[in-house]
Amino acid sequence: MKGRRNRLVFGIAIGLLSVVVLLFVLVLVVPDRMLKSNYIRSQIGGDPESGILDYDSASSKWPGTIHVKNLRFRDRDPKAEWAWELSEADLTYSVVDLLQRRFHVTRATGRGLIFHARNRLTRAEATAAVLRRIPPIAGFPDPPLLYPPAPKPPPTGKLWDILVENLEVDSVREIWIDGYRYVGDARLTGGFFLRPKERAEVFPATLRTRTGMIRSGNQVLADDLTAKLEARFPSWDVQQLRGNRVLRIVSGKAELSAQLSTAELLDRLLGEPPGTKLEKGSGRMNVRATVESGVAQGDIDYASRDLALRFLDVAMRGRFDGRMRLSGVRIENWGDGRLDAGHVRLAGATVVDRKGRSHPWWGRMDFARGEFRPKSEALFTTTAAVHARNAVPLLQVVRVNPPAWTQKLLDLDDALEARASIRIGRALVEVRRLSAHTGKLQIDGEYRAKGRSTNGTFLLDAGLLSVGAGISEGTPSVRIFGPRKWFRERTGWDPPKN
Numbered sequence: 006m007k008g009r010r011n012r013l014v015f016g017i018a019i020g021l022l023s024v025v026v027l028l029f030v031l032v033l034v035v036p037d038r039m040l041k042s043n044y045i046r047s048q049i050g051g052d053p054e055s056g057i058l059d060y061d062s063a064s065s066k067w068p069g070t071i072h073v074k075n076l077r078f079r080d081r082d083p084k085a086e087w088a089w090e091l092s093e094a095d096l097t098y099s100v101v102d103l104l105q106r107r108f109h110v111t112r113a114t115g116r117g118l119i120f121h122a123r124n125r126l127t128r129a130e131a132t133a134a135v136l137r138r139i140p141p142i143a144g145f146p147d148p149p150l151l152y153p154p155a156p157k158p159p160p161t162g163k164l165w166d167i168l169v170e171n172l173e174v175d176s177v178r179e180i181w182i183d184g185y186r187y188v189g190d191a192r193l194t195g196g197f198f199l200r201p202k203e204r205a206e207v208f209p210a211t212l213r214t215r216t217g218m219i220r221s222g223n224q225v226l227a228d229d230l231t232a233k234l235e236a237r238f239p240s241w242d243v244q245q246l247r248g249n250r251v252l253r254i255v256s257g258k259a260e261l262s263a264q265l266s267t268a269e270l271l272d273r274l275l276g277e278p279p280g281t282k283l284e285k286g287s288g289r290m291n292v293r294a295t296v297e298s299g300v301a302q303g304d305i306d307y308a309s310r311d312l313a314l315r316f317l318d319v320a321m322r323g324r325f326d327g328r329m330r331l332s333g334v335r336i337e338n339w340g341d342g343r344l345d346a347g348h349v350r351l352a353g354a355t356v357v358d359r360k361g362r363s364h365p366w367w368g369r370m371d372f373a374r375g376e377f378r379p380k381s382e383a384l385f386t387t388t389a390a391v392h393a394r395n396a397v398p399l400l401q402v403v404r405v406n407p408p409a410w411t412q413k414l415l416d417l418d419d420a421l422e423a424r425a426s427i428r429i430g431r432a433l434v435e436v437r438r439l440s441a442h443t444g445k446l447q448i449d450g451e452y453r454a455k456g457r458s459t460n461g462t463f464l465l466d467a468g469l470l471s472v473g474a475g476i477s478e479g480t481p482s483v484r485i486f487g488p489r490k491w492f493r494e495r496t497g498w499d500p501p502k503n
Contacts, residue, residue, distance in 0.1 A: 094113060123149055169196050192215070230264075306326070308326040321357075323354025344375040468502075
């Protein structure tokens with residue numbers, strides 16, 4: 006009896022051991038077989054509208070681990086397309102979660118990340134110049150045109166959830182978003198959750214660059230780039246927040262410093278206003294910003310030891326520095342922002358007049374609280390106060406040779422104090438209610454340049470004597486008789502008498 010019981014126990018033990026061995030073999034062998042087949046690819050994606058996962062090779066030498074080479078993923082929605090590629094990755098995942106159709110990566114390390122993203126365009130937006138600057142995405146057609154969204158199919162329950170925790174990627178080589186391309190060496194940490202075409206979440210993530218540059222097309226806009234970017238996206242419905250709309254929920258902060266070998270990037274940010282261009286000279290730009298629920302605020306400063314520029318068609322060169330403090334900027338569409346404060350300053354400078362003569366000069370312009378609207382005609386709308394060595398640049402803006410008595414007054418090296426309302430933006434410079442004083446002379450006026458059209462009205466008043474100066478579609482003129490009445494008729498306001 007006792008021997009029979011022992012044989013039964015022994016048989017049960019052998020049976021359980023056989024099951025354990027079989028399960029161990031299955032756990033050890035089956036994942037490797039699945040990885041080397043197309044099963045994983047077909048389960049995570051297979052439809053171009055549902056995301057495509059692919060890789061060159063993958064293997065599992067121990068349960069719950071994967072080594073993969075050239076891992077690729079791409080996806081899109083009606084507003085945007087994106088793709089990424091990793092040269093190598095090592096993953097540790099939960100075997101148990103596979104039973105719930107969840108690929109749960111508890112730790113992931115990778116090397117050699119390339120990320121591309123681009124907005125889909127209307128046919129009018131898809132110009133040759135734009136298409137040369139945006140990233141290619143293999144498997145999606147070029148150009149990336151907008152199409153009406155396809156009807157959302159009901160959930161099938163067949164797609165897998167993807168949960169990645171403790172992600173560490175070394176050697177981030179390229180991040181290319183629309184027309185701007187980062188190339189260098191960076192490190193990325195974070196994690197994410199994805200239920201294809203339903204929900205997504207980005208856990209707190211950090212991107213820290215070691216070296217790098219920013220390019221647009223064939224042009225280097227910035228190099229010697231150091232940056233630290235932190236961001237998180239709470240869980241969202243990917244059908245509701247498509248394309249840039251997802252930026253409504255992002256929070257984080259950014260610190261960035263870059264050497265600008267040319268001022269091309271700043272000119273682009275300013276909207277390339279007419280007659281105003283930062284022409285030659287290198288400098289350093291620093292950005293510090295925070296974002297909360299898609300609304301950004303921060304400081305931007307730039308300094309150059311030797312910068313050649315044109316302001317309202319006046320050539321200047323000297324030591325330059327400037328700073329802007331911005332807030333309330335909705336980064337989804339770069340709108341609804343405020344200019345809280347700012348200044349630009351030129352020191353140790355020279356100004357070249359219309360006859361090619363150089364004049365020593367310095368000046369500072371301070372900006373009061375105003376509007377910041379990157380997507381509108383006027384990037385900045387504010388009030389500016391100017392303190393400068395003299396009125397030589399202002400006389401060049403007037404673009405006339407006034408009578409001898411004003412020439413003598415302006416030859417005096419008296420400091421200039423001025424104030425005006427200004428709007429600067431895409432192909433636009435507008436100066437309204439200018440009121441300037443230098444020595445015994447008062448200068449009031451208005452100026453507007455839009456595209457190739459330039460118009461201005463100025464009154465130079467020395468008390469008993471005054472003269473009007475006008476610009477009509479770029480053609481200058483002088484008004485000696487009745488200049489105050491003439492000024493009022495052209496501007497709609499009457500400046501105070503000197």
